[in-house]
Amino acid sequence: MSHLRSRTGLLVALLCVLIPVVPARAEMNLVVSDAWIREAPPGATVLAGYLKITNRGTAHATVSGVSAADFSSVEIHRTVIENGVARMLSAGPLEIPAGESFVLEPGGYHLMLFNPVRPLTAGDSVELLMHVRDGACLAVDAPVARMIVDQHP
Amino acid sequence: MQQRHSFIRTKLIPGIIIGALAMGAGIWAARLLTKHVSGTDPLAATQFPAARPVQAFSLLDHNGNVFDNATLAGHWSFLFFGYTHCPDVCPTTMSVLNSVARRLQDAGENIRFVMVTVDPERDTPEKLGQFVTYFNGNFLGVTGSEPALQQLTKQLGIMFMRVNDADNAAGYLVDHTASVFLFDPDGNYHAVFSPPLTADAMAGDFSMMARAYR
Numbered sequence: 207m208s209h210l211r212s213r214t215g216l217l218v219a220l221l222c223v224l225i226p227v228v229p230a231r232a233e234m235n236l237v238v239s240d241a242w243i244r245e246a247p248p249g250a251t252v253l254a255g256y257l258k259i260t261n262r263g264t265a266h267a268t269v270s271g272v273s274a275a276d277f278s279s280v281e282i283h284r285t286v287i288e289n290g291v292a293r294m295l296s297a298g299p300l301e302i303p304a305g306e307s308f309v310l311e312p313g314g315y316h317l318m319l320f321n322p323v324r325p326l327t328a329g330d331s332v333e334l335l336m337h338v339r340d341g342a343c344l345a346v347d348a349p350v351a352r353m354i355v356d357q358h359p
Numbered sequence: 360m361q362q363r364h365s366f367i368r369t370k371l372i373p374g375i376i377i378g379a380l381a382m383g384a385g386i387w388a389a390r391l392l393t394k395h396v397s398g399t400d401p402l403a404a405t406q407f408p409a410a411r412p413v414q415a416f417s418l419l420d421h422n423g424n425v426f427d428n429a430t431l432a433g434h435w436s437f438l439f440f441g442y443t444h445c446p447d448v449c450p451t452t453m454s455v456l457n458s459v460a461r462r463l464q465d466a467g468e469n470i471r472f473v474m475v476t477v478d479p480e481r482d483t484p485e486k487l488g489q490f491v492t493y494f495n496g497n498f499l500g501v502t503g504s505e506p507a508l509q510q511l512t513k514q515l516g517i518m519f520m521r522v523n524d525a526d527n528a529a530g531y532l533v534d535h536t537a538s539v540f541l542f543d544p545d546g547n548y549h550a551v552f553s554p555p556l557t558a559d560a561m562a563g564d565f566s567m568m569a570r571a572y573r
Contacts, residue, residue, distance in 0.1 A: 244450060247443070247493030249486060254446035285447045287554050291518055292448045292537035312451050313555070319446075355454040355558060 235263025236302070238336065241348035243319065244312075245328045253326065255280075255317035255334065255348055256310045261302040268339035269300040276332045278321035285313055294318075299339065312353065328352045404564035410547035416510040418475070418503035421488035426473075426501045431546035434469035435569065438540045440517055442478035442533050443490040449474075452537065453494040458558035459565070460495055468569050469544070475501045477519035477535045479508060515540055515548065541565070543572055 241257035261267045272280045284297040297315055302308045310316050317334070326332065328351050336344040417427040424430075437456060441449035456472050463470055474491050476482035479502050482490075487500030502508075512519065519535040539556060543549040550568060552561050 244446070246446065246450065247490045249489050250443065250446075252444050252446045254450070283447070287448070287537050290536055290538050290553050291534055292445075292554070293522070293534040294445075294447070294532050312447060316447050353450065353454055355451070355458045 235265075236261055236267055236269075236336070236338065236344055238344060238346045241334065241346050243326065243332050243348050243350045245326065245350050245352045248325070251321055253277075253319040253322060254312070255319055255332075256312065257317075257334075257346065257348065258307055258309045259300065259302055259336070260307040261304055264304050266304055267302045269302070269336050270339045271299070271337045272317055273335045273337065274319065274332055276323055276326070277319045278323070280320070280334070281318045282310075282315065283318045284315045287313075326350045404541070404550045404552050404561070404568070406550040406564075406568060407548070410543055410545065410549045412547055413542070414510070414514050416507065416514075418501050418507055418511065419484065420473075421484040421491065421500035421502070423484065426499075428546055431542045432544065433546075434471055434544055435565075436471045436473060436542040438473045438475055438542065440475050440477050440512065440519065440535055440540075442476050442535070443482050443486050444478060445533070448537055450494075452539070452556060453491065453498070455556050455558050455561070456498070456539070457495045459561045460497070462558060462562035463565060466566060466569070470565075471499060472497070473499045473501055475508065475511070477508070477512075477533050478521075479503060479505060512536075541568070 237260045239258050239260065241255070243253055243255045246253045259269060272282065274280050282297045282300060284295045286293055286295055300308050300315075308315070319332075330350040332348045332350060334346045334348050336346060338344060413428055413431065415428055417425060420426045420430075437459070439449075439452055439456060441452060443449070453474065460470070460472055472495065474487070476487055482500070482502055484500070484502060487502055491498040491500040508519075511517075517536040517538075517540075519533055522532045522534055523530075537554045537556075539552040539561070540548065541550040541552065549572075550564075552564070
Protein backbone atom coordinates (compact mmCIF):
# COMPACT_ATOMS: atom_id res chain seq x y z
CA MET A 207 0.00 0.00 0.00
CA SER A 208 2.73 2.38 0.97
CA HIS A 209 4.67 1.27 -2.12
CA LEU A 210 1.76 2.10 -4.34
CA ARG A 211 1.33 5.38 -2.59
CA SER A 212 4.90 6.48 -3.02
CA ARG A 213 4.96 5.38 -6.65
CA THR A 214 1.87 7.45 -7.34
CA GLY A 215 3.54 10.33 -5.58
CA LEU A 216 6.58 10.00 -7.81
CA LEU A 217 4.44 9.88 -10.90
CA VAL A 218 2.66 13.05 -9.91
CA ALA A 219 5.97 14.71 -9.19
CA LEU A 220 7.25 13.77 -12.64
CA LEU A 221 4.17 15.15 -14.31
CA CYS A 222 4.70 18.27 -12.31
CA VAL A 223 8.21 18.61 -13.64
CA LEU A 224 7.39 17.65 -17.22
CA ILE A 225 4.37 19.83 -17.79
CA PRO A 226 4.80 22.82 -15.57
CA VAL A 227 4.03 25.18 -18.43
CA VAL A 228 0.42 24.15 -18.84
CA PRO A 229 -1.33 26.43 -16.44
CA ALA A 230 -4.83 25.36 -15.62
CA ARG A 231 -7.46 27.84 -14.59
CA ALA A 232 -7.34 26.89 -10.94
CA GLU A 233 -3.59 27.28 -10.83
CA MET A 234 -3.67 30.84 -12.04
CA ASN A 235 -6.20 31.66 -9.37
CA LEU A 236 -4.24 30.10 -6.56
CA VAL A 237 -1.71 32.34 -4.88
CA VAL A 238 0.72 31.08 -2.30
CA SER A 239 2.23 33.57 0.14
CA ASP A 240 4.26 33.58 3.35
CA ALA A 241 5.80 30.21 2.56
CA TRP A 242 8.67 29.22 4.83
CA ILE A 243 10.42 26.17 6.18
CA ARG A 244 11.31 26.12 9.84
CA GLU A 245 15.02 25.66 10.35
CA ALA A 246 15.53 22.51 12.41
CA PRO A 247 18.29 21.37 14.75
CA PRO A 248 21.24 19.74 12.97
CA GLY A 249 20.58 16.11 12.08
CA ALA A 250 16.80 16.54 12.11
CA THR A 251 14.99 14.11 9.85
CA VAL A 252 11.68 15.96 9.86
CA LEU A 253 11.06 19.64 9.25
CA ALA A 254 7.90 21.69 9.15
CA GLY A 255 6.75 24.08 6.45
CA TYR A 256 4.11 26.77 6.56
CA LEU A 257 2.32 28.89 3.97
CA LYS A 258 -0.89 30.55 3.01
CA ILE A 259 -2.89 29.63 -0.11
CA THR A 260 -5.46 32.04 -1.42
CA ASN A 261 -8.02 31.07 -4.01
CA ARG A 262 -8.72 34.18 -6.03
CA GLY A 263 -10.90 32.33 -8.49
CA THR A 264 -14.60 31.70 -8.59
CA ALA A 265 -14.27 27.90 -8.46
CA HIS A 266 -13.40 25.66 -5.55
CA ALA A 267 -9.77 24.48 -5.61
CA THR A 268 -8.12 21.43 -4.11
CA VAL A 269 -4.44 20.99 -3.42
CA SER A 270 -4.07 17.23 -3.40
CA GLY A 271 -0.49 17.11 -2.27
CA VAL A 272 2.89 18.76 -2.04
CA SER A 273 6.32 17.53 -3.09
CA ALA A 274 9.85 18.89 -2.93
CA ALA A 275 13.06 17.63 -4.52
CA ASP A 276 14.94 18.49 -1.32
CA PHE A 277 12.96 15.94 0.71
CA SER A 278 12.15 12.26 0.41
CA SER A 279 8.48 13.01 0.95
CA VAL A 280 6.08 15.71 2.06
CA GLU A 281 2.85 15.20 3.96
CA ILE A 282 0.15 17.55 5.06
CA HIS A 283 -0.42 17.30 8.80
CA ARG A 284 -2.40 19.03 11.45
CA THR A 285 -1.45 19.52 15.09
CA VAL A 286 -4.33 19.17 17.49
CA ILE A 287 -4.09 19.82 21.22
CA GLU A 288 -6.96 18.26 23.13
CA ASN A 289 -7.09 18.12 26.92
CA GLY A 290 -3.45 19.14 27.00
CA VAL A 291 -2.36 16.30 24.74
CA ALA A 292 -0.72 17.14 21.42
CA ARG A 293 -1.26 14.83 18.49
CA MET A 294 -0.50 15.08 14.82
CA LEU A 295 -3.08 13.98 12.35
CA SER A 296 -2.63 13.31 8.67
CA ALA A 297 -4.64 15.96 6.92
CA GLY A 298 -5.99 15.11 3.51
CA PRO A 299 -6.09 17.36 0.49
CA LEU A 300 -6.43 21.06 1.22
CA GLU A 301 -9.81 22.35 0.17
CA ILE A 302 -9.87 26.05 -0.63
CA PRO A 303 -13.29 27.50 -1.45
CA ALA A 304 -13.46 30.29 -4.00
CA GLY A 305 -12.39 33.60 -2.58
CA GLU A 306 -10.97 32.07 0.59
CA SER A 307 -7.56 31.36 2.05
CA PHE A 308 -6.12 28.36 3.80
CA VAL A 309 -3.35 28.96 6.32
CA LEU A 310 -0.71 26.49 7.41
CA GLU A 311 0.96 27.83 10.56
CA PRO A 312 2.76 26.65 13.72
CA GLY A 313 0.41 24.76 15.99
CA GLY A 314 -2.09 24.02 13.23
CA TYR A 315 -1.92 22.69 9.69
CA HIS A 316 1.63 22.27 8.46
CA LEU A 317 3.73 20.50 5.89
CA MET A 318 5.76 17.67 7.35
CA LEU A 319 8.95 17.40 5.30
CA PHE A 320 10.88 14.15 5.62
CA ASN A 321 14.59 13.42 5.27
CA PRO A 322 16.19 16.52 3.77
CA VAL A 323 18.65 15.51 1.05
CA ARG A 324 20.97 18.37 1.99
CA PRO A 325 21.56 20.32 5.19
CA LEU A 326 19.14 23.23 5.32
CA THR A 327 19.88 26.32 7.35
CA ALA A 328 18.31 29.74 7.60
CA GLY A 329 18.82 31.62 4.35
CA ASP A 330 18.50 28.55 2.12
CA SER A 331 15.53 28.19 -0.16
CA VAL A 332 13.41 25.15 -0.98
CA GLU A 333 11.15 24.73 -3.97
CA LEU A 334 7.77 23.30 -3.05
CA LEU A 335 5.50 21.91 -5.74
CA MET A 336 1.84 22.24 -4.95
CA HIS A 337 -0.20 19.68 -6.85
CA VAL A 338 -3.59 21.04 -7.75
CA ARG A 339 -6.34 18.51 -8.28
CA ASP A 340 -6.98 19.50 -11.91
CA GLY A 341 -3.46 18.34 -12.70
CA ALA A 342 -1.79 21.70 -12.59
CA CYS A 343 1.27 22.34 -10.54
CA LEU A 344 2.35 25.40 -8.68
CA ALA A 345 5.99 25.96 -7.77
CA VAL A 346 6.71 28.00 -4.66
CA ASP A 347 10.02 29.15 -3.24
CA ALA A 348 10.04 28.72 0.52
CA PRO A 349 12.92 30.27 2.44
CA VAL A 350 14.34 28.40 5.40
CA ALA A 351 14.05 30.57 8.50
CA ARG A 352 14.64 30.26 12.19
CA MET A 353 11.45 30.62 14.18
CA ILE A 354 11.61 33.44 16.69
CA VAL A 355 9.05 33.35 19.46
CA ASP A 356 8.13 36.78 20.78
CA GLN A 357 11.70 37.98 21.03
CA HIS A 358 12.67 39.74 24.19
CA PRO A 359 15.36 42.44 24.31
CA MET B 360 -21.26 22.44 46.06
CA GLN B 361 -23.50 19.93 44.37
CA GLN B 362 -21.10 20.01 41.49
CA ARG B 363 -18.09 19.47 43.74
CA HIS B 364 -19.79 16.45 45.38
CA SER B 365 -20.66 14.92 42.09
CA PHE B 366 -17.11 15.57 40.93
CA ILE B 367 -15.71 13.64 43.88
CA ARG B 368 -18.14 10.79 43.46
CA THR B 369 -18.03 10.44 39.71
CA LYS B 370 -14.50 11.43 38.84
CA LEU B 371 -12.13 11.64 41.76
CA ILE B 372 -12.73 8.29 43.43
CA PRO B 373 -12.68 6.15 40.29
CA GLY B 374 -9.79 8.33 39.18
CA ILE B 375 -7.71 7.21 42.12
CA ILE B 376 -8.56 3.59 41.46
CA ILE B 377 -8.13 3.67 37.73
CA GLY B 378 -4.75 5.01 36.76
CA ALA B 379 -5.77 5.75 33.21
CA LEU B 380 -8.62 7.95 34.33
CA ALA B 381 -6.34 9.74 36.72
CA MET B 382 -4.24 10.96 33.82
CA GLY B 383 -7.06 12.87 32.22
CA ALA B 384 -8.59 13.92 35.50
CA GLY B 385 -5.27 15.17 36.83
CA ILE B 386 -5.20 18.47 35.06
CA TRP B 387 -8.92 18.92 35.44
CA ALA B 388 -8.70 18.27 39.18
CA ALA B 389 -5.74 20.62 39.38
CA ARG B 390 -7.80 23.32 37.75
CA LEU B 391 -10.68 22.84 40.18
CA LEU B 392 -8.60 22.54 43.31
CA THR B 393 -5.99 25.17 42.69
CA LYS B 394 -5.67 28.84 42.08
CA HIS B 395 -4.69 30.44 38.87
CA VAL B 396 -1.72 32.70 39.17
CA SER B 397 -1.94 34.76 36.05
CA GLY B 398 -4.47 37.49 35.59
CA THR B 399 -4.35 37.25 31.83
CA ASP B 400 -6.37 35.01 29.61
CA PRO B 401 -5.48 32.35 28.57
CA LEU B 402 -4.03 31.40 31.93
CA ALA B 403 -0.61 29.89 31.81
CA ALA B 404 0.03 28.39 35.22
CA THR B 405 -1.94 26.18 37.53
CA GLN B 406 -0.22 26.21 40.90
CA PHE B 407 -0.89 23.70 43.65
CA PRO B 408 -1.80 25.00 47.12
CA ALA B 409 1.06 22.87 48.43
CA ALA B 410 3.87 21.68 46.23
CA ARG B 411 3.80 17.93 45.70
CA PRO B 412 6.69 15.62 46.50
CA VAL B 413 8.01 13.65 43.56
CA GLN B 414 8.26 9.88 43.92
CA ALA B 415 11.60 8.28 43.11
CA PHE B 416 12.64 8.16 39.47
CA SER B 417 15.99 7.83 37.73
CA LEU B 418 16.86 8.89 34.19
CA LEU B 419 19.94 10.04 32.26
CA ASP B 420 20.66 13.42 30.71
CA HIS B 421 22.19 13.79 27.26
CA ASN B 422 25.67 14.07 28.79
CA GLY B 423 25.24 10.71 30.50
CA ASN B 424 24.67 12.12 33.99
CA VAL B 425 21.98 10.76 36.29
CA PHE B 426 18.82 12.83 36.31
CA ASP B 427 16.70 11.92 39.33
CA ASN B 428 14.92 13.43 42.34
CA ALA B 429 18.17 14.76 43.73
CA THR B 430 18.90 16.52 40.41
CA LEU B 431 15.68 18.51 40.79
CA ALA B 432 16.75 19.98 44.13
CA GLY B 433 18.56 23.28 44.58
CA HIS B 434 17.07 25.15 41.64
CA TRP B 435 13.89 25.64 39.67
CA SER B 436 13.26 23.24 36.77
CA PHE B 437 10.95 23.57 33.79
CA LEU B 438 10.26 20.14 32.30
CA PHE B 439 8.76 19.57 28.89
CA PHE B 440 7.98 16.13 27.47
CA GLY B 441 8.52 15.86 23.73
CA TYR B 442 10.55 14.16 21.00
CA THR B 443 12.87 15.11 18.20
CA HIS B 444 10.77 13.66 15.35
CA CYS B 445 8.09 16.20 16.23
CA PRO B 446 8.44 19.11 13.78
CA ASP B 447 5.71 21.47 14.92
CA VAL B 448 4.67 21.51 18.59
CA CYS B 449 7.99 20.50 20.15
CA PRO B 450 10.24 23.04 18.40
CA THR B 451 7.66 25.73 19.13
CA THR B 452 7.60 24.83 22.82
CA MET B 453 11.41 24.75 22.92
CA SER B 454 11.51 28.20 21.32
CA VAL B 455 9.02 29.45 23.90
CA LEU B 456 11.16 27.99 26.70
CA ASN B 457 14.23 29.71 25.27
CA SER B 458 12.30 32.95 25.31
CA VAL B 459 11.27 32.28 28.93
CA ALA B 460 14.92 31.58 29.79
CA ARG B 461 16.00 34.88 28.27
CA ARG B 462 13.31 36.81 30.08
CA LEU B 463 14.33 35.27 33.39
CA GLN B 464 18.10 35.41 32.94
CA ASP B 465 18.38 38.45 35.20
CA ALA B 466 15.72 37.32 37.68
CA GLY B 467 18.32 36.13 40.15
CA GLU B 468 16.92 32.61 40.15
CA ASN B 469 18.74 29.41 39.32
CA ILE B 470 16.58 27.82 36.64
CA ARG B 471 17.04 24.76 34.45
CA PHE B 472 15.15 23.81 31.32
CA VAL B 473 14.76 20.17 30.42
CA MET B 474 13.15 18.22 27.61
CA VAL B 475 12.37 14.64 28.60
CA THR B 476 11.89 12.43 25.55
CA VAL B 477 8.69 10.47 25.04
CA ASP B 478 10.43 8.56 22.23
CA PRO B 479 13.43 6.87 23.90
CA GLU B 480 13.76 4.40 21.03
CA ARG B 481 14.76 7.02 18.45
CA ASP B 482 15.99 9.82 20.71
CA THR B 483 19.51 8.76 21.56
CA PRO B 484 21.38 10.97 24.02
CA GLU B 485 23.34 12.41 21.06
CA LYS B 486 20.22 13.30 19.10
CA LEU B 487 18.56 14.75 22.19
CA GLY B 488 21.63 16.84 22.92
CA GLN B 489 21.73 18.19 19.36
CA PHE B 490 18.04 18.99 19.53
CA VAL B 491 17.83 20.79 22.86
CA THR B 492 21.10 22.73 22.59
CA TYR B 493 20.00 24.09 19.21
CA PHE B 494 17.39 26.10 21.10
CA ASN B 495 19.60 27.02 24.04
CA GLY B 496 23.09 25.83 24.87
CA ASN B 497 22.13 25.35 28.51
CA PHE B 498 19.07 23.19 27.85
CA LEU B 499 19.20 19.58 28.92
CA GLY B 500 17.79 16.51 27.18
CA VAL B 501 16.76 13.57 29.35
CA THR B 502 15.98 9.98 28.42
CA GLY B 503 15.64 6.52 29.91
CA SER B 504 13.92 3.21 29.32
CA GLU B 505 10.18 3.36 28.94
CA PRO B 506 9.54 1.93 32.42
CA ALA B 507 12.00 4.45 33.88
CA LEU B 508 10.22 7.30 32.06
CA GLN B 509 6.87 6.03 33.31
CA GLN B 510 8.09 6.38 36.89
CA LEU B 511 8.16 10.12 36.34
CA THR B 512 5.34 10.62 33.84
CA LYS B 513 2.67 8.55 35.62
CA GLN B 514 2.86 10.53 38.83
CA LEU B 515 2.61 13.79 36.86
CA GLY B 516 -0.40 12.56 34.90
CA ILE B 517 1.56 12.78 31.65
CA MET B 518 0.30 10.78 28.71
CA PHE B 519 2.48 9.60 25.86
CA MET B 520 1.45 7.05 23.32
CA ARG B 521 3.05 5.76 20.18
CA VAL B 522 0.78 6.03 17.17
CA ASN B 523 1.60 3.75 14.28
CA ASP B 524 0.60 5.45 11.11
CA ALA B 525 1.21 3.37 7.99
CA ASP B 526 0.85 6.47 5.85
CA ASN B 527 3.49 8.37 7.75
CA ALA B 528 7.01 8.39 6.35
CA ALA B 529 8.44 8.83 9.85
CA GLY B 530 7.19 5.36 10.79
CA TYR B 531 5.33 6.47 13.88
CA LEU B 532 4.28 9.54 15.77
CA VAL B 533 3.92 10.02 19.51
CA ASP B 534 0.90 11.69 21.06
CA HIS B 535 2.05 13.43 24.20
CA THR B 536 1.04 15.85 26.92
CA ALA B 537 2.07 19.31 25.73
CA SER B 538 2.17 21.03 29.13
CA VAL B 539 5.29 22.33 30.86
CA PHE B 540 5.89 21.21 34.45
CA LEU B 541 7.58 23.37 37.07
CA PHE B 542 9.57 21.98 39.98
CA ASP B 543 10.75 24.16 42.86
CA PRO B 544 14.18 24.16 44.56
CA ASP B 545 12.88 21.62 47.09
CA GLY B 546 12.51 19.26 44.16
CA ASN B 547 8.73 19.32 44.49
CA TYR B 548 6.16 19.52 41.70
CA HIS B 549 5.10 23.16 42.00
CA ALA B 550 2.93 24.12 39.03
CA VAL B 551 1.94 23.22 35.50
CA PHE B 552 1.68 25.43 32.42
CA SER B 553 -0.91 24.20 29.94
CA PRO B 554 -0.99 25.11 26.25
CA PRO B 555 -1.27 27.53 24.58
CA LEU B 556 2.08 28.53 26.06
CA THR B 557 3.40 32.05 25.79
CA ALA B 558 6.77 33.20 27.11
CA ASP B 559 5.30 36.39 28.55
CA ALA B 560 2.69 34.65 30.69
CA MET B 561 5.05 31.87 31.73
CA ALA B 562 7.83 34.23 32.78
CA GLY B 563 5.35 36.49 34.57
CA ASP B 564 3.70 33.65 36.44
CA PHE B 565 7.05 32.15 37.31
CA SER B 566 8.29 35.42 38.81
CA MET B 567 5.20 35.65 41.01
CA MET B 568 5.58 32.08 42.19
CA ALA B 569 9.30 32.49 42.82
CA ARG B 570 8.63 35.60 44.93
CA ALA B 571 5.98 33.76 46.93
CA TYR B 572 8.34 30.83 47.36
CA ARG B 573 11.03 33.02 48.93
